[in-house]
Amino acid sequence: MKILLVEDDAIQLEPLKTALTKSGHGVDAVQNGETARRLITERSYDLLVLDWMLPNVSGIQLCQKYRQLGKSSPVLFLTAKDTIQDKITGLDVGADDYLVKPVNVMELLARVRALGRRSPLWQGDVLTLDDLELHLMTLTLRRHKQAIQLSGREFQLMEYLMRHPRHVLSRDQIEQALWEWDMVPESKAVTILIHRLRQRLQVVGTEDWLQTVYGMGYCLSVPEPAKP
Amino acid sequence: MFNRSRSNLTTWFTLSMGSLLAIFVAILYLREARDRLQTFDRTLYNISRIMAAGVEDYFYEGQQRTDLGNVPVLGSDTLPLSTDLFFARWYTQQKRLLQFIGPVPPQRLATPSGFQTLTAHPRLTSAPLHLRQLTLPVYQEGRLIGYLQIAASLAPVEESLRQLRLFLVVGVPLELGAIALTGWVLGGKAMQPIRQSYQQLQQFTADASHELRAPLAGILSHAQVGLMEPVDPQEQQTRLQTIADVAESMSLLVSQLLFLARHEGKLSPDMLQTVHLVTLIHPLVEEHTLQAARKQQTFLSALPNELLLVQAEPDLLRQALVNLLSNAYRYTPEGGTIELCLLHQSHWAVIHVRDNGIGISSEDLPHIFNRFYRADRVRSRQTGGFGLGLAIARQIVEAHGGEITVESTFGKGSTFEIKLPLLQKVR
Numbered sequence: 001m002k003i004l005l006v007e008d009d010a011i012q013l014e015p016l017k018t019a020l021t022k023s024g025h026g027v028d029a030v031q032n033g034e035t036a037r038r039l040i041t042e043r044s045y046d047l048l049v050l051d052w053m054l055p056n057v058s059g060i061q062l063c064q065k066y067r068q069l070g071k072s073s074p075v076l077f078l079t080a081k082d083t084i085q086d087k088i089t090g091l092d093v094g095a096d097d098y099l100v101k102p103v104n105v106m107e108l109l110a111r112v113r114a115l116g117r118r119s120p121l122w123q124g125d126v127l128t129l130d131d132l133e134l135h136l137m138t139l140t141l142r143r144h145k146q147a148i149q150l151s152g153r154e155f156q157l158m159e160y161l162m163r164h165p166r167h168v169l170s171r172d173q174i175e176q177a178l179w180e181w182d183m184v185p186e187s188k189a190v191t192i193l194i195h196r197l198r199q200r201l202q203v204v205g206t207e208d209w210l211q212t213v214y215g216m217g218y219c220l221s222v223p224e225p226a227k228p
Numbered sequence: 229m230f231n232r233s234r235s236n237l238t239t240w241f242t243l244s245m246g247s248l249l250a251i252f253v254a255i256l257y258l259r260e261a262r263d264r265l266q267t268f269d270r271t272l273y274n275i276s277r278i279m280a281a282g283v284e285d286y287f288y289e290g291q292q293r294t295d296l297g298n299v300p301v302l303g304s305d306t307l308p309l310s311t312d313l314f315f316a317r318w319y320t321q322q323k324r325l326l327q328f329i330g331p332v333p334p335q336r337l338a339t340p341s342g343f344q345t346l347t348a349h350p351r352l353t354s355a356p357l358h359l360r361q362l363t364l365p366v367y368q369e370g371r372l373i374g375y376l377q378i379a380a381s382l383a384p385v386e387e388s389l390r391q392l393r394l395f396l397v398v399g400v401p402l403e404l405g406a407i408a409l410t411g412w413v414l415g416g417k418a419m420q421p422i423r424q425s426y427q428q429l430q431q432f433t434a435d436a437s438h439e440l441r442a443p444l445a446g447i448l449s450h451a452q453v454g455l456m457e458p459v460d461p462q463e464q465q466t467r468l469q470t471i472a473d474v475a476e477s478m479s480l481l482v483s484q485l486l487f488l489a490r491h492e493g494k495l496s497p498d499m500l501q502t503v504h505l506v507t508l509i510h511p512l513v514e515e516h517t518l519q520a521a522r523k524q525q526t527f528l529s530a531l532p533n534e535l536l537l538v539q540a541e542p543d544l545l546r547q548a549l550v551n552l553l554s555n556a557y558r559y560t561p562e563g564g565t566i567e568l569c570l571l572h573q574s575h576w577a578v579i580h581v582r583d584n585g586i587g588i589s590s591e592d593l594p595h596i597f598n599r600f601y602r603a604d605r606v607r608s609r610q611t612g613g614f615g616l617g618l619a620i621a622r623q624i625v626e627a628h629g630g631e632i633t634v635e636s637t638f639g640k641g642s643t644f645e646i647k648l649p650l651l652q653k654v655r
Contacts, residue, residue, distance in 0.1 A: 019449070019456060
């Protein structure tokens with residue numbers, strides 16, 4: 001999933017970002033409320049993880065803005081504000097979950113997974129396209145009896161493609177989905193990643209499912225069986 | 229919670245004041261009623277005396293005769309009285325009826341002398357009438373000549389008392405209402421300082437809780453992520469160091485919080501001793517000159533020769549000064565200047581800590597001594613500031629009976645001033 005993580009304390013921000021990234025999510029980690037506000041307007045995310053007490057713009061305001069923009073992805077508050085009234089305020093302003101710091105990282109990851117299931121695109125902890133399975137928990141591709149482990153980036157690309165099967169996805173869209181907001185990938189980065197992913201797909205015999213649509217982008221779909 | 233206390237206070241106040249009021253009003257009413265009746269009786273008595281004075285008793289043709297001709301009301305050529313009598317009767321010495329005006333009385337006088345209250349029913353359908361009856365034995369030249377019995381309606385008295393009762397029945401509840409309202413208002417005013425101090429405590433608890441949770445969250449997250457697969461010893465090394473640093477910083481925060489909690493209010497006298505200020509400050513000058521050198525800062529000091537004594541707790545006073553000096557060090561860039569002076573101004577010892585660092589903006593200035601207030605949240609969090617140093621300094625200075633103030637220009641520098649009352653020489 002593509003996650004926006006907003007936390008003003010660097011000491012708390014880094015481990016959370018690492019934990020989410022290690023679980024295979026793409027994380028935009030920001031410390032500044034203003035930057036966060038800009039990002040939620042300009043980019044799309046599958047989940048927001050917000051701190052409440054931020055300088056300038058508060059987490060509450062960010063959540064309100066997000067809902068005002070009509071976006072429906074889940075929002076999780078991760079904050080030191082712990083009274084019942086705080087929880088009520090946070091949830092009523094549009095959040096889907098509310099966790100009080102300090103939080104057990106394993107619990108956070110489990111809740112993030114739980115919120116991921118709410119997405120209309122959720123198809124289970126396994127994404128399937130025909131007989132190809134992508135296991136989200138273990139970052140493996142399986143087909144018939146064969147399985148292959150994917151690297152973080154490969155997995156993210158595979159997940160993105162499998163969540164939008166038969167869609168032509170442009171290079172820009174892929175970059176936005178995979179790279180952090182303040183990182184500009186090299187011009188060939190996407191090409192190289194597609195190439196690497198094809199090599200992985202070759203192991204399970206589906207490399208021709210990942211098609212290049214010249215001038216437009218890439219598409220993942222099951223090819224028509226050749227007519228006799 | 230405060231509203232409930234306020235309601236309780238108002239209720240008890242109204243009940244107690246109201247009861248006192250009600251008792252007092254009742255006593256006044258009863259006295260008034262008794263007085264009015266007494267006045268009425270006196271008037272009735274005066275009438276009877278006037279009437280009795282008109283009775284002539286004489287001896288004629290071998291018989292004692294009573295002439296009532298000149299008696300007002302009863303007599304034939306009467307002078308009308310100003311008061312309406314319900315009836316008037318004259319009885320002989322033998323208590324036999326001689327003459328009467330009004331309803332037909334019994335032939336013999338049966339009632340004793342003096343005042344009595346009667347109930348008359350003039351007509352069967354109308355309301356009962358209350359009468360005050362006076363039976364007066366009349367003497368002439370020491371000899372009893374007969375009995376005069378008169379009665380007047382108590383209606384006027386009853387009417388005026390009824391009006392008084394009506395006034396009280398309306399007035400007393402209104403008064404109770406006014407008492408309740410006053411009680412409510414006064415209660416609110418009385419609770420104002422308590423409420424403020426309660427809110428301050430709530431705010432402090434919320435801030436402290438937030439400040440403590442942040443480092444805890446950092447420690448927990450770093451530890452748990454460090455244990456996540458795949459395990460990287462190098463990364464773990466870094467994480468452990470971070471955990472150690474955060475734990476130390478948190479320990480400092482806890483010390484500061486405990487300090488604030490323990491040293492609320494004035495210092496107890498057995499903690500105070502006579503402190504020689506120059507002796508106290510001198511070692512600080514040395515320490516901070518060394519510290520300032522690390523940032524190529526110039527540390528100046530001006531301590532007078534004279535003996536300046538204060539009644540103080542030396543460790544606390546030192547802590548306050550250290551807090552000011554640390555801030556000066558932290559918020560003054562490389563090559564800046566920090567100055568520490570001690571002066572004698574009338575009966576105060578004045579300490580100045582001046583720097584030409586980043587200064588404090590005019591919007592931050594009024595809040596700078598508040599607990600957890602940080603003028604620059606991002607920077608001071610990184611350098612380990614919790615916003616408590618100045619709050620602690622202020623608490624210490626005020627506990628010593630002194631004052632702490634600040635002047636600052638954003639971008640130019642700040643001057644903190646501590647004033648402490650000098651020990652008055654007894655000899």
